[in-house]
Amino acid sequence: MVGVGPEGLESAVARVTLCNWAEEVISDTFVKVPVEVTDYRTFVSGIEAKDLEGDRAVPLKDVQDMVQKTLHGKILIGHALENDLKALQITHPWHDTRDSAIYPPFMQEVPDLEDSSKSSLRPRKLKELVKDRLGNDIQELGKAHDPVEDALSALRLYKTERLQWEQFVVQKVAAAKVQEPRPYASEIMPPAPIPYNQNHLGSPNNMNMPMNMNMNMGMHSPSHSPSHSPNRNRYQSRNFQPRNRAYSAQHHQQQNYGAETMYRGYNQGWARHRSY
Numbered sequence: 001m002v003g004v005g006p007e008g009l010e011s012a013v014a015r016v017t018l019c020n021w022a023e024e025v026i027s028d029t030f031v032k033v034p035v036e037v038t039d040y041r042t043f044v045s046g047i048e049a050k051d052l053e054g055d056r057a058v059p060l061k062d063v064q065d066m067v068q069k070t071l072h073g074k075i076l077i078g079h080a081l082e083n084d085l086k087a088l089q090i091t092h093p094w095h096d097t098r099d100s101a102i103y104p105p106f107m108q109e110v111p112d113l114e115d116s117s118k119s120s121l122r123p124r125k126l127k128e129l130v131k132d133r134l135g136n137d138i139q140e141l142g143k144a145h146d147p148v149e150d151a152l153s154a155l156r157l158y159k160t161e162r163l164q165w166e167q168f169v170v171q172k173v174a175a176a177k178v179q180e181p182r183p184y185a186s187e188i189m190p191p192a193p194i195p196y197n198q199n200h201l202g203s204p205n206n207m208n209m210p211m212n213m214n215m216n217m218g219m220h221s222p223s224h225s226p227s228h229s230p231n232r233n234r235y236q237s238r239n240f241q242p243r244n245r246a247y248s249a250q251h252h253q254q255q256n257y258g259a260e261t262m263y264r265g266y267n268q269g270w271a272r273h274r275s276y
Contacts, residue, residue, distance in 0.1 A: 001087055002047055008039025013087040014047050016063055017147040018070060019155060025148055027066065030057040046144030064090055079126040079154045095173050098165060100129060100157045105164070126153060133157055 001011040012035065018027040030051050040047050051057065058066075068090055076092050078084060080101040085092060100106050101123040112118040127139045130153045138153055139145050158165065 001083075002033060002037050002041055002045060002052075003039030004033065004035050004037055006038070008037075008041070011083070011087055012037070013060070013063075013084075014040075014045065014052060015147055016067060016088070017151050018067070019148070019151045021155075023152055023155065027070070028148065029063055029066075030054075031063050032057040032059050034060055042144065044145055046146070060089075064088060077155050077158045078151065079129075079157075080123070095169060095176075098158050098169075100126070100154050103161070103165060104168075105161065106133075106157070126150060129157060133160060 002008075002014040004010050004012045012033045013031050014033055014037075016027065016029050016031060017025065020026050030047075033052060037049070037052065040049060042048055067088060071092060073096075075096050075098055077098045077100075079099065081092075081097060081099045104121060106124060106129055107121040108124050109119050110122050112120065127137075130136050130138050134153070134156055136153070138149050
């Protein structure tokens with residue numbers, strides 16, 4: 001990266017390097033910075049003005065498109081990737097990102113100064129991790145950083161912990177799915193295009209399912225308790241109770257998670273939805 005803005009304190013991407021699993025360089029591109037560069041940071045980046053002004057430099061938009069197309073559906077590995085993605089002004093799914101700066105086994109445990117019984121994890125420098133885990137020296141003092149060397153070092157760190165790292169990600173994904181709220185049925189299928197009796201159904205804010213929801217292979221379960229209805233019909237006698245409460249609409253979200261449901265919308269025929 002190079003410095004932009006007053007005194008070059010802000011960072012802008014100036015070179016992008018991508019390597020594949022076989023440790024082959026598939027892209028090493030200089031980027032045309034759309035604003036004035038105030039500090040090339042040559043002593044660290046190794047980038048000079050001629051690199052960004054020549055024919056080798058590519059507009060930022062083209063680089064963004066190329067990177068996103070290359071990374072689509074793939075796992076992104078690197079160190080402190082948050083900074084790289086921010087500079088590129090793109091995003092990547094967190095569950096497809098492997099960042100050696102925030103992987104707990106690679107982080108440094110720091111004791112709390114106020115409470116010695118507590119501690120926190122902080123990222124370590126890539127140079128320290130590579131020396132500790134791989135026994136190699138990178139980013140030598142007095143030499144510019146080599147982005148190819150940095151990218152390959154992060155990849156090799158991942159390879160040493162691949163199995164444990166993937167198990168860690170699986171646990172995070174599972175925990176995230178548990179915390180995600182279930183979508184309302186109105187988000188799954190369009191509302192019925194007919195008016196309804198609000199007194200009969202209760203307040204829409206208290207409804208978990210729309211009316212006429214048929215679940216579990218067509219088994220009918222009313223979306224409200226019969227005792228709440230002032231106008232009962234022959235299917236909703238005073239003593240009526242659903243054969244299995246777990247299939248009732250008001251309990252579907254809590255007790256029937258992941259079940260295959262079947263519903264019929266007015267003038268829409270039968271449709272099936274499987275929730276995960």
